[in-house]
Amino acid sequence: MNNIHSLDGQSGIVVADAGCILQTLQEYTAERGYLLPLDIGSKGSCQIGGNVATNAGGCYFNRFGGLHGTVCGMEVVLPQGQVIKLNLEGSDNIEGYGGCHRKDNTGYDLKHLFIGAEGTLGVITKVAMACPRLPNSKNVALLICESYAAVLEVLAAAKEELGEVLSAMELMDWSTLSLVQQHMSNKEEFMILNEILRFEGSQNQAPLYLLVETQGSNAEHDLSKMDSFQTRLFESSIISNGYIATDSKRIGSFWNIRESCNPSVALDGYVYKYDVSVPIEDYMEVAAEVKECLSSKASFPLAKVCVWGHLADGNAHVNVVTPGLFDKDEAFASYVDEAVYGSVLKRKGSISAEHGIGQSKRDILKRVKDKSALDVMVQLKAMFDPRGIMNPGKVLLSEGKSATSFDS
């Protein structure tokens, strides 16, 4: 279940078993001149089937789009045992049909139902994805801003001046990066953090840090875009400072800093994790409101709020950590839940941008999702899985007149 079956040299479509490790698939396509358009921190362990089942987003989403756009074929085993091939070779009951193509408008596009269904509707066994050509040039900038207003100016400038080569736009706050530094064992990355953390914010506001990546087909053009972008931002005082990495070692260091956010915060204490979508202007507002709530809560006076995430998508990872305390406190968890979700809902945000519902957000789903949409979800679950055997209790609660009550 972890074979890679094919990579079409013309279309860039790769076909692999669901059990293939994401990083293995990335390396396979890269060696053949194609970029797998998905990259997330857990690439070394997660599997492409799991990625599709959770509709993983990650750092390339803004440039290359999400899995609903890039997955172009799928094999699924349904709860009742049927195997369906969706735009994939191998159905023995049909005439000829079955290659994988970028475009196929032959009836309802069923594969999308399984993308993000978290395994509750069927088991994905094979995935086909359309890959763009591997860009041959990559640059990464680390930029320091003194305010969120400045961050928004950088975002606008990046869309305008870096345009089509912009491939990632990640934000990290000061609380997060100081924890990353505290737990950083790599000496070079420690020194980079030392350097960037010495800049101080103004007006009692800690600085914010941006990782901006470009990927393109012409090294000279790409670097010229990145250089003039950064120079202009610096000269007009939109950024306090900026560092550009062009060689793969230093690019790796910049990304390692970004990917250390999650594990470093976890080394500090128990982490109450949230993954939300909000209007981009309000990106830092949820954290600010949560801090405000926490300041009036005496039980955990040292709790810190750490924010990082995919700025260009309005997708913020908001994390509340209790330093030195590694056990979950249920009462505190409920309190933080209310603070975070209250702030997100007030802004018409989404309570789950890319991490899904699972079991822990199942109850809040009922409060936030369109009632008719929820009804349809329950009917779909009943239709596909009348005996409720697929990941029971995930996404939808099986109670009263819910999925399992349609049992046949």
Next chain:
Amino acid sequence: MNNIHSLDGQSGIVVADAGCILQTLQEYTAERGYLLPLDIGSKGSCQIGGNVATNAGGCYFNRFGGLHGTVCGMEVVLPQGQVIKLNLEGSDNIEGYGGCHRKDNTGYDLKHLFIGAEGTLGVITKVAMACPRLPNSKNVALLICESYAAVLEVLAAAKEELGEVLSAMELMDWSTLSLVQQHMSNKEEFMILNEILRFEGSQNQAPLYLLVETQGSNAEHDLSKMDSFQTRLFESSIISNGYIATDSKRIGSFWNIRESCNPSVALDGYVYKYDVSVPIEDYMEVAAEVKECLSSKASFPLAKVCVWGHLADGNAHVNVVTPGLFDKDEAFASYVDEAVYGSVLKRKGSISAEHGIGQSKRDILKRVKDKSALDVMVQLKAMFDPRGIMNPGKVLLSEGKSATSFDS
């Protein structure tokens, strides 16, 4: 039903009523610095709701992806009367939720069921789409190749050298362009056609014509890429000639030639139309096999095969026209059907790349679609529309144990 409600200046998400004309929406977003990532020949008359209902593809598909990737919110009226808001503001039964975001992983992503369902599952009433920034530079090249092998070399070079600025890659064959010239009333475009049609193919093979478009953020970089791409192709004799348009008038002429393929062929006679996906290497093979079949068929000795389409997606519009005869011949239609579909299925292609199933391809669907997938489609139809009132007879046939037999 044709209002445009909002365009978010940060995320580029536009929200419009389903009845909004595509071109109106394109102009609205362009005036505000965003590109609507959908462009098709019928833009002046088709509506965004119809585009989504048919999962329209078009010329930008290869660069900006399909509607499954770009549509990020939807309002749908279900056959039983419920209105569902999918990632769109306005549900009155829920708490706060409901803005439109790029990322939202809160349960099954129902909007994809309605994309391409051709109105058989519900009526789309509002659509939200994520738009990229409007590129500020555009160039179009018209290139002439003497063989399909050369076309493939151009495609590979375009992906490599134009990379991220490549925005369209359209192929037209000689039979098509000579009909376009024959019916062209615009003098300038007639002259362009006159110029390019005078090149002769080698080895008894008529030339092939490519329209290659770039769109990017830096006019100097983009033109330099296009120039060196075309120069290299010419110097290495991969193309017989090439013309670059950089001003909007000439760019418009090149595109008008491309968009005249469909109407010009229709002026010549009745057109037996096919819209298929095939492996890119086999793009011209279907037409070649159909020609072969027609040559052995005495009834319409003058029938011509015209091919054009979206090369980079492997999506070919194969058209058989009977010059001077404007009525459909049912027997001939069946004969051509068999020839085209036989050739497509042999290559594991798709019988409908972007035009959908409607009524005319409903029967062939049963021959080509995975049996289990078809079963699920019928069940879905029955679940959403138990009385079979939505576009009856489209996509799925209502006979025997089909959709309507699930009537409640």
